[in-house]
Amino acid sequence: MTNRHCLFTLLAAPLLLFALPAHAALRVFACEPEWGALAQELGGSLVEVSVATSALQDPHQIQAKPSLIVRARNADLVACTGAELEIGWLPVLLQQSGNAKVQAGQPGNFAAADYVRKLDVPGQPDRSQGDVHAAGNPHIQTDPRNIALVAVALGARLRQLDPAHAAQYEKAQADFAQRWQQAMARWTAQAVSLKGVPVVSQHKAFVYLYDWLGMKEVAVLEPKPGVEPTASHLQEVLSSLKATPARMVLYSAYQDSRPSEWLGKNAGIAVVKIPFTVGGSEGAKDLFGLFDDTLARLLVASAKP
Amino acid sequence: MHKLVPAAIALALVLPVGALADTSSDIASLRQEMDSMRAAYEARLQALEQRLQRAEAAITPPAPSVAAAAAPRAVVASGPAVTAATPTAPASAAPVVAPVLAEAAPATPQVASAGGGANAFNPSVSLILSGLYTRTSQDPARYAITGWQLPAGLQVGPSTRGFSLAETELALAASVDPWLRGAANISLAPDDKVSVEEAYVQTTSLGEGFSLKAGRFFSNVGYLNAQHSHTWDFVDNPLAYQALLGTQYGDDGLQLTWLPPLDQYVELGAEVGRGRSFPGSDSGRNGAGMTALTAHAGGDIGASQSWRAGLSMLNAKADDQLLLATNAAGGAVTDLFNGRTRVWIADAIWKWAPNGNATRTSFKLQGEYLRSTRTGNLVYDIGNTDRPGAYRAAPSGWYVQGVYQFMPSWRVGLRTEGLDAGTPDYGPNAASFAGGGFKPRKNTLMIDFNPSEFSRVRLQLAQDRAREGITDNQLFLQYQMSLGAHGAHSY
Numbered sequence: 140m141t142n143r144h145c146l147f148t149l150l151a152a153p154l155l156l157f158a159l160p161a162h163a164a165l166r167v168f169a170c171e172p173e174w175g176a177l178a179q180e181l182g183g184s185l186v187e188v189s190v191a192t193s194a195l196q197d198p199h200q201i202q203a204k205p206s207l208i209v210r211a212r213n214a215d216l217v218a219c220t221g222a223e224l225e226i227g228w229l230p231v232l233l234q235q236s237g238n239a240k241v242q243a244g245q246p247g248n249f250a251a252a253d254y255v256r257k258l259d260v261p262g263q264p265d266r267s268q269g270d271v272h273a274a275g276n277p278h279i280q281t282d283p284r285n286i287a288l289v290a291v292a293l294g295a296r297l298r299q300l301d302p303a304h305a306a307q308y309e310k311a312q313a314d315f316a317q318r319w320q321q322a323m324a325r326w327t328a329q330a331v332s333l334k335g336v337p338v339v340s341q342h343k344a345f346v347y348l349y350d351w352l353g354m355k356e357v358a359v360l361e362p363k364p365g366v367e368p369t370a371s372h373l374q375e376v377l378s379s380l381k382a383t384p385a386r387m388v389l390y391s392a393y394q395d396s397r398p399s400e401w402l403g404k405n406a407g408i409a410v411v412k413i414p415f416t417v418g419g420s421e422g423a424k425d426l427f428g429l430f431d432d433t434l435a436r437l438l439v440a441s442a443k444p
Numbered sequence: 445m446h447k448l449v450p451a452a453i454a455l456a457l458v459l460p461v462g463a464l465a466d467t468s469s470d471i472a473s474l475r476q477e478m479d480s481m482r483a484a485y486e487a488r489l490q491a492l493e494q495r496l497q498r499a500e501a502a503i504t505p506p507a508p509s510v511a512a513a514a515a516p517r518a519v520v521a522s523g524p525a526v527t528a529a530t531p532t533a534p535a536s537a538a539p540v541v542a543p544v545l546a547e548a549a550p551a552t553p554q555v556a557s558a559g560g561g562a563n564a565f566n567p568s569v570s571l572i573l574s575g576l577y578t579r580t581s582q583d584p585a586r587y588a589i590t591g592w593q594l595p596a597g598l599q600v601g602p603s604t605r606g607f608s609l610a611e612t613e614l615a616l617a618a619s620v621d622p623w624l625r626g627a628a629n630i631s632l633a634p635d636d637k638v639s640v641e642e643a644y645v646q647t648t649s650l651g652e653g654f655s656l657k658a659g660r661f662f663s664n665v666g667y668l669n670a671q672h673s674h675t676w677d678f679v680d681n682p683l684a685y686q687a688l689l690g691t692q693y694g695d696d697g698l699q700l701t702w703l704p705p706l707d708q709y710v711e712l713g714a715e716v717g718r719g720r721s722f723p724g725s726d727s728g729r730n731g732a733g734m735t736a737l738t739a740h741a742g743g744d745i746g747a748s749q750s751w752r753a754g755l756s757m758l759n760a761k762a763d764d765q766l767l768l769a770t771n772a773a774g775g776a777v778t779d780l781f782n783g784r785t786r787v788w789i790a791d792a793i794w795k796w797a798p799n800g801n802a803t804r805t806s807f808k809l810q811g812e813y814l815r816s817t818r819t820g821n822l823v824y825d826i827g828n829t830d831r832p833g834a835y836r837a838a839p840s841g842w843y844v845q846g847v848y849q850f851m852p853s854w855r856v857g858l859r860t861e862g863l864d865a866g867t868p869d870y871g872p873n874a875a876s877f878a879g880g881g882f883k884p885r886k887n888t889l890m891i892d893f894n895p896s897e898f899s900r901v902r903l904q905l906a907q908d909r910a911r912e913g914i915t916d917n918q919l920f921l922q923y924q925m926s927l928g929a930h931g932a933h934s935y
Contacts (some may be wrong), residue, residue, distance in 0.1 A: 193747065197800040200897075202795070202802065204750040204935050205709035205742025212653050212703045223930070230932040234625075235711075237703050239651035244622060256495065264897060266927075288491050302476045308634070309479075366896060367852045395804055395852075 163187070165301045165343055168210050168241070170219035170229060171198055172417040173280040174251055174293075176426050178218055180315045185304050189214075194392050194419035198224055199365065201269070203231035211236035214247070216300055218293065221250025222257060224277035246299055254292040255285040258346045269363025280416060283323050283430050290315060322427055329434055336441055337383065339376065341368070341399050343388035345413065348433070357383045359418035360390075360398045368398040374428050380406050387411050387440040392419035409440035474738040552737045567618030567626075568929035572674045574610035575923050580600050582916040590912040591865035591880045592687055592839065593767040593779060595722050600686045601910065602918060609634040610922065611673055613641070613929070625651040629672065641672070641694065653703035663693045663714050664701065664738045665756035666812050667791035675933055677847045678890050678919045679904045682861050684841025689789055690722035693758065695734050709752075723785035723816065724760030734760045740935070747800050752935060753792040760785045766826070778827070781835065783820010789813070793935075804852055811844040824873040831876075837868035845888075853895060859888040863910070884904045884910040898926045 165186040169175035175190035189210050192198055211232045219225050233242055241249035257275025264273040279285045294312035298305040334353035341360040349356055358379055362372040387409040390399040403410035414423035414432055422432030580602055587601030617627035628643040644659030662670045668685060669692055681691050704710055719733020720726040742752030763779040790813045797806035819830025822835035843861035863884040870877055892902035901923050908916040
């Protein structure tokens, strides 16, 4: 009898080889829509992407609500920005998820900002400077060169987590890289006229965009990062624009448009709503659309007299 | 024998195949490993190349300003320590300086500013500072809840009038190792007493939705119980928590929580503990003085709404628990309770924010119902009458509160609550207590201003009718500030 059991076990063992790769798609929990979109580009049908926040939400201020906890619990990979952007809610999600795979330091925990060069790194972080991030400005997704860097790292991570499909991920990544390089060449050519254009930002959310396009931020509507614009500060910005004029004022889709609109009206400059992430505007349906639409809006604004 | 032969033949045939499969799978896994290594190196190379290109592009602008040309060199020479120099550079030079500056940072850009050396592994530290101005129409020293027997040391009602320091809370937290994290909350009371509010280790690696906590922690029963006082929406906890759970139930023990593998949020929890505080009493027994079971479910309704609701049960044993009471003649007596308490808590919370963006406006509605059954015996009037007798009581309490953020930084909240001591069965001591039937009520209004995520100033007005025939009008002015590590708050 024992022999027969052994035999059956031996015969059945190879079945496991079939059983293992048959498991469901890799579940990716993305903190922000841009990383959800990127994971979808790189994973295609091999991944099942769920995005924690929408383009209409402030990624700094999300609640660790039950629906997010359960999605973190079921995730194979948590893909977030990092650089303390999600510090007010992601640690709670991970703690309460009971999911060992996605804890910090595990392969299932991916922070995009680890793979790019960060700007605005404060020398001596202090809260008197507002809600500054010690690791640098976390809004890295506004520069397509950063997306390219993160894509390389995220692709490698997907292959590491799901080695059985490494070849497919590699192919998707090569395909994406090629399309992205072409798109970047197109965007760079389109954006030549934006170089050196002075602008005002509502929140310090576009440093990477400016770094890429060579635009110049001459003022910020928030008196300190994360502090709502006050009437007196808006007046200050308005009067400072007399000495250093700006061509436009930028705000993100999730933000209250009123401070920017006030400045636009009083300073007589264009007001530009930046989609900021995938889903932030009609045109920003995917990562390509995000930059197509961002550039189109900036070009329209800069073309105005 | 007959069966063994074909079996042996089959075995002999299969084994080499198995072995072959083994080697080929070995080769496959080796190949995969090499592939992933190659991919990782390619990724790093590509990243480095792109950085190099950008650095070159940044270093050779057509006509660099003096500051822009000088700054990069200085920075490259002395590494990331000079990052403080960037803000002082002229605005026009900053975009040029910044890229070069970061190129000098190490290839793995992980938190370079953490401070290095022995301090690199320091736990995150945060300190909550809080202070109060209290004005009450009744003397807080004589505060009592009519019809309720509560332990002597239990803080109910406002603590003191005038200016006072509220609780100062020091919180430390860090990963212990790849499998555990640890956290401690040290509470510094205004009367210079130090107490350990929470001090626990928690697993991060059990997986399958399990998480185990050991040490001292706030029980997960109800909604408000696990929340630290600086996250409360009002200055004080509801009367029901004060009278039924000793303000907040914390214990030393173990807590296991499990999230079943569902798409719907369900969290189940079980706790065992020492039973060190009211409604239990610290008796030093070998077994558990407290057990608790919790169940919570929650989810979203569209993009703008979310909810959580739950049911919890807490059992606690009390040995020789001294209770302050008022007898039928209106005199203050001390009774002794021995027995067990079971508290049921139903809790629900609903939150709304337009498109889930709570930056500008949001609303939350929460309510809890607590019902406790205390059974055992009560010795009436310790030191004087000393009359023992059976005792059974089923007190209950509830609150409903709504908090509305009507514009950024400003919130207004309203809370209404009540208590019901029920009809306690004092057995042979019945004649010593008044009939009761009085139901305490309290209404509270608060408005708070939050200049930033880290600071809050609050004004609270309350009309407290916990004492029969007496209305206590209370005014609180409170500040709460948070220093250090950015706290992450639970739902």
